[in-house]
Amino acid sequence: MTAIVNIFLKEGVLDPQGKAIHHALDAMNFEGVQDVRMGKQIVLKLTSTNRDEAIKEVTQMAEEILANTVIEDYKIELL
Amino acid sequence: MKHVAILQFPGTNCDLDTKYAFERLGCSTTIVWHKEEKLPQETDLLVIAGGFSYGDYLRSGAIAKFSPIMKDVLTFADKGGEVLGICNGFQILTEVGLLPGALKRNIGLHFISKFQTLKVVNNSNSFLQKCEKDELLNIPIAHADGNYYIDEEGYNELEANQQILLQYSNEKAETVIVNGSVNSIAGICNKNKNVFGLMPHPERALETILGSDDGIKMLEGLIA
Numbered sequence: 001m002t003a004i005v006n007i008f009l010k011e012g013v014l015d016p017q018g019k020a021i022h023h024a025l026d027a028m029n030f031e032g033v034q035d036v037r038m039g040k041q042i043v044l045k046l047t048s049t050n051r052d053e054a055i056k057e058v059t060q061m062a063e064e065i066l067a068n069t070v071i072e073d074y075k076i077e078l079l
Numbered sequence: 080m081k082h083v084a085i086l087q088f089p090g091t092n093c094d095l096d097t098k099y100a101f102e103r104l105g106c107s108t109t110i111v112w113h114k115e116e117k118l119p120q121e122t123d124l125l126v127i128a129g130g131f132s133y134g135d136y137l138r139s140g141a142i143a144k145f146s147p148i149m150k151d152v153l154t155f156a157d158k159g160g161e162v163l164g165i166c167n168g169f170q171i172l173t174e175v176g177l178l179p180g181a182l183k184r185n186i187g188l189h190f191i192s193k194f195q196t197l198k199v200v201n202n203s204n205s206f207l208q209k210c211e212k213d214e215l216l217n218i219p220i221a222h223a224d225g226n227y228y229i230d231e232e233g234y235n236e237l238e239a240n241q242q243i244l245l246q247y248s249n250e251k252a253e254t255v256i257v258n259g260s261v262n263s264i265a266g267i268c269n270k271n272k273n274v275f276g277l278m279p280h281p282e283r284a285l286e287t288i289l290g291s292d293d294g295i296k297m298l299e300g301l302i303a
Contacts (some may be wrong), residue, residue, distance in 0.1 A: 013183070
């Protein structure tokens with residue numbers, strides 16, 4: 001099973017990298033971009049075949065190391 | 080003679096400067112590799128030196144928190160031992176939860192390396208006891224992830240407990256935006272005032288001929 005963890009700065013926490021990308025898009029005349037948030041994606045190949053177990057385990061990984069929950073939110077997706 | 084233990088992770092690069100600084104101030108020192116499990120018995124002060132532990136992979140300081148030595152670091156701090164985290168050391172201390180908040184990418188995204196004026200906000204702690212309140216210090220900074228973030232509730236707590244140590248400032252003692260930090264915070268301590276973290280590098284400010292010796296009175300506070 002594959003788990004995908006998407007990590008983004010929390011709403012309300014200023015994202016300097018997203019802002020810089022937004023400026024660049026403006027400079028390139030891409031109109032209609034309201035906001036840009038930049039995050040990271042971590043792809044985990046798991047041995048587990050049980051979805052509940054996998055979610056539980058990856059949640060623990062996200063809480064303990066993959067994300068810094070002081071400033072970041074995460075979303076887990078299983079494939 | 081005070082004994083200073085200095086942590087070394089793969090990617091730490093300020094360990095020798097820190098060792099030199101404390102030896103010049105009359106301390107004995109040990110550099111402690113991160114795979115060790117115990118700090119030296121005689122440790123009076125533990126310094127987590129600057130650098131790029133684990134190449135700053137994932138987040139600055141994130142992977143270092145799982146190094147074998149960190150367990151004993153937590154025990155040492157819990158028992159009231161004094162801990163100083165400089166730059167990457169500050170990032171590690173927030174990741175491990177010994178200090179509140181987090182350090183994000185600088186607001187302008189640049190790695191900033193220059194001398195910076197700092198204002199002493201609180202000196203009612205051992206680290207800054209040799210400095211005056213509102214005193215201006217000239218200390219180098221060198222970081223890409225120094226943008227200190229803490230939520231409003233956390234900030235109010237820092238302020239109420241006099242945990243804000245230093246702010247980025249100009250020569251007129253007005254705070255300035257350097258990296259986007261909440262209220263220009265450059266350094267903080269924990270509630271018990273035995274764990275200190277700052278982005279600037281006092282160990283690089285020991286000689287006037289090299290720009291400033293203001294780092295001496297900062298480091299001296301911890302070994303007084």
